Amino acid sequence: xxIPVLYGHEGIRSRLVGVIASGRLxxxxxxxxxxxVGKQRLALWLxxxxxxxxPGKGRGSGKGEPCGQCxxxxxxxxxxxxxxxxxVPVELSKKGADADKxxxxxxxxLAEEMAARRERPLYEPPxxxxxxxxxxxxxxxxxxxxxxxxxHRKVFVIGDAERLVPQTGAEAAANALLKALEEPPAxxxxxxxxxxxxxxxxxxxxxxxxxxxxxxxDSIVAVFAQRVLGVRSQxxxxxxxxLADGCIGKLLASGEGGRGSAEAAEAFRxxxxxxxxxxxxxxxxxxxxxxxxxxxxxxxxxxEQLRQQARQGGSGETAKVVEAIASVLEARELAQxxxxxxxxxxxxxxxxxGLR
Ligand SMILES: [Zn+2]
Numbered sequence: 001x002x003i004p005v006l007y008g009h010e011g012i013r014s015r016l017v018g019v020i021a022s023g024r025l026x027x028x029x030x031x032x033x034x035x036x037v038g039k040q041r042l043a044l045w046l047x048x049x050x051x052x053x054x055p056g057k058g059r060g061s062g063k064g065e066p067c068g069q070c071x072x073x074x075x076x077x078x079x080x081x082x083x084x085x086x087x088v089p090v091e092l093s094k095k096g097a098d099a100d101k102x103x104x105x106x107x108x109x110l111a112e113e114m115a116a117r118r119e120r121p122l123y124e125p126p127x128x129x130x131x132x133x134x135x136x137x138x139x140x141x142x143x144x145x146x147x148x149x150x151x152h153r154k155v156f157v158i159g160d161a162e163r164l165v166p167q168t169g170a171e172a173a174a175n176a177l178l179k180a181l182e183e184p185p186a187x188x189x190x191x192x193x194x195x196x197x198x199x200x201x202x203x204x205x206x207x208x209x210x211x212x213x214x215x216x217x218d219s220i221v222a223v224f225a226q227r228v229l230g231v232r233s234q235x236x237x238x239x240x241x242x243l244a245d246g247c248i249g250k251l252l253a254s255g256e257g258g259r260g261s262a263e264a265a266e267a268f269r270x271x272x273x274x275x276x277x278x279x280x281x282x283x284x285x286x287x288x289x290x291x292x293x294x295x296x297x298x299x300x301x302x303x304e305q306l307r308q309q310a311r312q313g314g315s316g317e318t319a320k321v322v323e324a325i326a327s328v329l330e331a332r333e334l335a336q337x338x339x340x341x342x343x344x345x346x347x348x349x350x351x352x353x354g355l356r
Pocket of ligand 1: 051052053054055066067068069070071072073074
């Protein structure tokens with residue numbers, strides 16, 4: 001099964017095909033923007049544009065855009081192009097295994113994840129425990145050394161790149177990755193994505209060209225919900241569009257995902273329910289910088305719970321839940337900027353307490 005076609009992001013798409021055509025595409029890019037906005041989907045589209053044999057020739061494809069019909073396009077859309085390496089954070093259970101074994105385990109975990117996405121293309125955010133560990137970095141380096149199998153280029157898509165974490169004892173591999181980002185082999189393009197770019201290692205930040213991926217218009221989210229998710233009722237459609245807030249991926253997250261952040265979200269809601277002192281204590285327990293990723297995950301967990309509540313809630317309560325969602329979204333924006341998570345948590349806790 002192929003992944004759904006890319007909806008929206010026309011501005012970035014036409015800029016990207018423009019720089020590809022002029023041969024000026026930077027070789028290390030960072031697509032940054034809200035979670036669920038479609039950064040990794042856009043990265044795959046870019047991979048397709050780089051691989052396509054007949055750009056601009058497909059039905060409905062604009063100037064220089066991938067045709068969607070050639071062998072390369074089909075393989076990318078089917079997540080099986082041998083020269084498009086999509087790395088997503090994975091959870092590894094066998095800690096004790098030696099380095100080679102761990103590398104095999106990562107390759108297996110990634111292959112499984114891709115197989116699952118082929119079956120069920122609308123995937124959910126990774127669990128809080130998944131990361132790009134050192135074995136993933138080594139696998140990138142190994143694949144970097146390969147000659148392209150089909151085309152004349154290789155594309156590495158590294159999703160949730162803020163989960164590339166430094167590990168002691170693995171400096172050589174980390175440095176090799178940094179060097180590759182700084183001067184990629186001539187046939188290679190790196191596309192990193194992050195919804196929390198400030199949590200990215202500074203050594204990585206300084207080596208990538210940052211591109212901001214903005215939210216889609218509500219009309220685009222609505223078309224996606226109708227065509228891909230089969231939403232018929234106008235009322236449900238309006239609700240979904242409001243909750244998605246321009247991020248199609250938010251339509252796809254269900255109660256199954258984000259288990260890691262759900263607990264933290266529960267703790268936060270409990271603190272809100274208890275009173276001012278507990279709220280303040282909870283806010284202070286947020287760590288200023290290191291845990292920024294964890295904090296935004298907690299907010300995501302909170303959003304998830306509120307969305308479920310909005311779906312189930314009786315009419316009297318829905319307005320408050322929608323207002324609470326708006327507050328959390330605002331807090332998330334602030335947390336991604338340069339505002340201290342302790343402050344953001346304190347303000348949000350007060351707002352939520354006021355809505356109770
Ligand atoms: Zn094509």
